[in-house]
Amino acid sequence: MATGHALSDRRDAEPGDAAADLPHILVVDDDGRLRELLRRFLSDNGFRVSVAGDAAEARARMAGVSYDLMVLDVMMPGESGVELTRDLRRRERIPILMLTAMGEAEDRITGLESGVDDYLAKPFEPRELLLRIRTILRRVGEPAMPQAAATAAGEVRFGAFRFDLGQNILWRGSAPVRLTEAEATLLRAFAMAPGVTFTREDLVDGSAVNGGTRTVDVQITRLRRKIEPDPKFPRFLQTVRGKGYVLRLES
Structure with missing residues (x-):
């Protein structure tokens, strides 16, 4: 695929440019073709x-520019994405979405424990990348909720439940709750951003739900049957009238 000189020669927006108000993302990947594809797609x-x-190049860029989010490959020559994340977390709070070709749960947990905000396994659906990025940016842009913290092990807790972000498994106490793949994907989207309202379009466009917006309502209903004491009066997976749905974490 020809990327063209316009992509490789594009410069950061100057103050006063319309683009200067857009969220600024730093993509760090040793694969030149993927870098340019991501640059074009995200732009x-x-x-x-x-x-x-x-x-090293990422550090040089960060020395002079403040970025809103970093998309970081885990496997790079020299310093890995995990090593870079651990070092940055000593002094930086830039949100990080890690790209990884490693699908094992232990590798995903290592990424989360290093301080990344989310991870996405390669190959990935571009629309899912957009959902993950928008979710992270919305989460960091909203006031922190006392109950909205994931544990260092990559878990989100609500009521008697805990959702393992590394393995996409929902637990009630010590017993796993059986979820379909579609339900687990949907719950993960909410668990990565508790307190953030998702529209139906967000969930469809980001591939959290396969199908149309009506499919979102169906999947929400099914998921509520498994996590709510009374699905007719949801305590955790709530409807935000006129907007969409939100996961509220409560003790």
């Missing part, structure tokens, strides 16, 4: 994008 979807080929 076309409302973001300002800079790229770096490794950890």
